[in-house]
Amino acid sequence: MSPPRLSVVLPTYNRAxxxxxxxxxxxxxxxxxxxxxxVIVENNCTDGTREMVKSIxxxxxxxxxxxxxxxxxxxxxxxxxALAPIVAFTDDDVEVSRDWxxxxxxxxxxxxxxxxxxxxxxxxxxxxxxxxxxxxxxxAPLALQDHGDTRAIFDRNHPIGLIGANVAxxxxxxxxxxxxxxxxxxxKNGIGSTEDHELLARLYEAGGRMLYQPQLLVLARVxxxxxxxxxxxRWHEGHGRFYALMRLAEVERARMxxxxxxxxxxxxxxxxxxxxxxxxxxxxxDHAFLAELRLRFFKGFxxxxxxx
Numbered sequence: 001m002s003p004p005r006l007s008v009v010l011p012t013y014n015r016a017x018x019x020x021x022x023x024x025x026x027x028x029x030x031x032x033x034x035x036x037x038x039v040i041v042e043n044n045c046t047d048g049t050r051e052m053v054k055s056i057x058x059x060x061x062x063x064x065x066x067x068x069x070x071x072x073x074x075x076x077x078x079x080x081x082a083l084a085p086i087v088a089f090t091d092d093d094v095e096v097s098r099d100w101x102x103x104x105x106x107x108x109x110x111x112x113x114x115x116x117x118x119x120x121x122x123x124x125x126x127x128x129x130x131x132x133x134x135x136x137x138x139x140a141p142l143a144l145q146d147h148g149d150t151r152a153i154f155d156r157n158h159p160i161g162l163i164g165a166n167v168a169x170x171x172x173x174x175x176x177x178x179x180x181x182x183x184x185x186x187x188k189n190g191i192g193s194t195e196d197h198e199l200l201a202r203l204y205e206a207g208g209r210m211l212y213q214p215q216l217l218v219l220a221r222v223x224x225x226x227x228x229x230x231x232x233x234r235w236h237e238g239h240g241r242f243y244a245l246m247r248l249a250e251v252e253r254a255r256m257x258x259x260x261x262x263x264x265x266x267x268x269x270x271x272x273x274x275x276x277x278x279x280x281x282x283x284x285x286d287h288a289f290l291a292e293l294r295l296r297f298f299k300g301f302x303x304x305x306x307x308x
Contacts, residue, residue, distance in 0.1 A: 005086060005105050006036040006168070009078030011071055012092040013188060016049045018221060019092040026090075027058055031101040039081050041066050041074040072185035072195050075164070079174050088168035090218060091143075094121070096166070097217040104168045107213050114153075115208040116169035118162030119216025121145040127227035133286055134227060141191070141235035142222050152212040156204045159250075164196045166218045177202045184242045191231070192238020192300070198246050205249075229289065236293045240300025260305040269298040 008026060012019050019040075026038050038061045042050050053063050066077040079087055088104055090096055097103075107117045121144050123130075139145070145163045154160040177199070186193035200210065225231055243251060254262035272294045279288035 002034075004035055004037045004084045006031075006088055006101055007078075007082030007084040007086070008036060008038045008088050008090065008101070009041065009075060009082060010038060010090055010092060011041040011043055011066075011074035011078060012045065012049055013043045013074075014045050014047045014049065015092045016045070016047045016052045019049060020052060021095055022090065022092050023053075023056065023061070025095040025098075026100075027060065028098060029096075029101045030099045031105070033060060035105070036060065036101045037062060037083060039064060039078045041078045041081075043071075043074040044069055068182075070182055070185040070187045071164075071193065072180035072182045075195070076179040079171075079179060082171065085171050086168055087171050087174070089164045089166075091165045091220070093221045093223075094165045095124070095219045095221075097219075100216065100218065103213065103216045107211060107216070108168070108170065111211055113209065114211040115173050115203060116162075116167060117211040117213050117216060118145075118167040119213050119218070120147075121163050121165045121218055121220050123222045124219045125222050125227075127222060127224040131227055133229075133289065135286075137290060138232060140239075141232050142226055143220055144222075147212050147214070149214050151214065154200075154204070154210040154212060156207065159201065159204045160212070161197050161200055162210060162212070165220055166216060167196070173203060173208065177206050177208070184245055190238065191235045192240075192242055194239070194242040194246055201246070201248055232293060233296055236296040237300035240297035240302075241304045243297070244301045244304035260308075261302055265298060265301065269295060272298070 010022065040053055040061060040063050042063060042065050044067060050063065053061065064077060064081050066074045075089065086105065086108060104117055108114065123142065123144055143163055143165055147160065180195045181198050184194045184198050252262060254264055256263040258266060272291045276288055276291035276295065279291060
């Protein structure tokens with residue numbers, strides 16, 4: 001039997017029921033069944049995930065274990081286990097569209113100069129009607145993404161991130177720039193991590209190019225807890241902490257810094273504090289909340305830098 005054209009790497013941690021839905025979508029693809037495999041990386045689950053997967057009789061599914069806790073560890077194990085020249089990633093709370101595999105393969109076969117492809121991650125609200133304050137400005141903590149209806153090229157000159165819930169790379173990318181970094185990974189239910197961003201930053205710095213394909217679509221289930229402002233506050237603080245750990249060139253580049261904190265971040269924090277006060281005074285709570293979230297990012301960044 002010839003090897004598959006595409007390997008889907010699907011890490012999972014204690015989401016047996018949502019994983020079942022994710023697998024159902026992956027097994028109902030328009031692509032020929034022999035053209036892809038599904039590598040499920042079980043990351044110390046205690047909710048019956050392993051037994052649930054073993055109960056599914058489908059030759060496309062392979063179950064591997066990763067005892068080291070963390071999303072980067074799990075993804076890297078999936079890359080090592082993958083047999084195909086294209087490695088695609090999605091999440092255990094995501095349902096891919098029926099032409100997902102076919103779109104990835106045709107996009108990369110038709111554009112040999114690109115290192116990978118990503119697409120839209122749209123919401124499936126589980127919290128009932130979407131809260132009015134939860135606009136697209138708050139999509140990052142929900143791991144949602146929509147860069148528009150037009151194909152785009154992301155590279156060193158246009159370094160836009162793509163989300164691991166809906167992205168694929170040629171396998172050779174990992175040989176060239178390495179794997180996902182455990183230093184900025186999500187562990188268990190931690191939030192705000194930057195594994196995807198850090199990997200793409202290294203790829204762009206090495207001259208890599210990614211294709212944004214709007215037809216490449218997945219739906220991400222937005223649980224009720226993620227529709228709570230408290231979740232967004234925690235996410236932005238965590239995100240600031242991980243940004244401090246990444247030390248990206250565009251963030252660190254500054255004419256002055258204080259205790260390892262770039263001057264432009266200090267100036268932005270002052271502006272955000274003024275905007276928060278003005279918005280609170282005028283009763284513009286939506287803008288006040290946005291300013292507060294930026295300040296929470298700054299707080300996470302500062303605390304991390306001062307602790308090192």
